[in-house]
Amino acid sequence: MxxxxxxxxxxxxxxxxxxxxxxxxxxxxxxxxxxxxxxxxxTPDEATKFWPVYNQFETKTEKVRNEDMRNIKMKMRNNPDMSDSEADILLQDLIAAEDKMHRAKIDLMSDLKGIIxxxxxxxxxxxxxxxxxxxxxxxxxxxxxxxxxx
Missing domain, CATH: 1.10.10 (Arc Repressor Mutant, subunit A)
Incomplete structure (x- = not known):
């Protein structure tokens, strides 16, 4: 209930x-x-330790979404007829941004292991x-x- x-x-x-x-x-x-x-x-003790770690993760991922991913998506939308070399560069940027997100998640789980x-x-x-x-x-x-x- x-x-x-x-x-x-x-x-x-x-x-x-x-x-x-x-x-x-x-x-x-x-x-x-x-x-x-x-x-x-x-618990109150867990929450005291958990939220700073989680908030740091949220800050990292929000930065990647708002900066890296936003720029990548804008380039994808604004240049549908890009050359192969432009697409290669954009793909590398996308892979790097996705990697940052993945690493942030791994770091979060690793950091939380000692807390919860x-x-x-x-x-x-x-x-x-x-x-x-x-x-x-x-x-x-x-x-x-x-x-x-x-």
Missing amino acids: KKFIAIVLFLLSFSSFAQGGEKLRERIKAQKIAFITEQLSL SSKKIIRLKRAEDEFNRKLLERLKEMRNSRGKRD
Whole structure:
């Protein structure tokens, strides 16, 4: 029952999506923190050690997404008729960015091994996936409801 209530509150909290982008990001981040904390059943000691490590991971991956991947995707969209040599360079950039993301995930799991159990690390992955799935569902619902109003 507790999980059901938490999920309902989680979904209801996204009802104010129409506000500004930065506020939205902060709300999503706060909801993600609450969701992961609940799903992992972190003790206060674990949470104190876990969140700085996890936040560092989030910062690293966000930087790769916002800088490296954004530039790569923009080049892909803006130059569909690129030459083979341009494509080779872009492919190397893509591989490097994907490698940074992969290494950040490996570092996260390695760093967390000394903080939480392997079982909780697996539950973290499941919680992240579930959170992202629910977030995407909610965004889809909002887009659909906006489309019906127009």
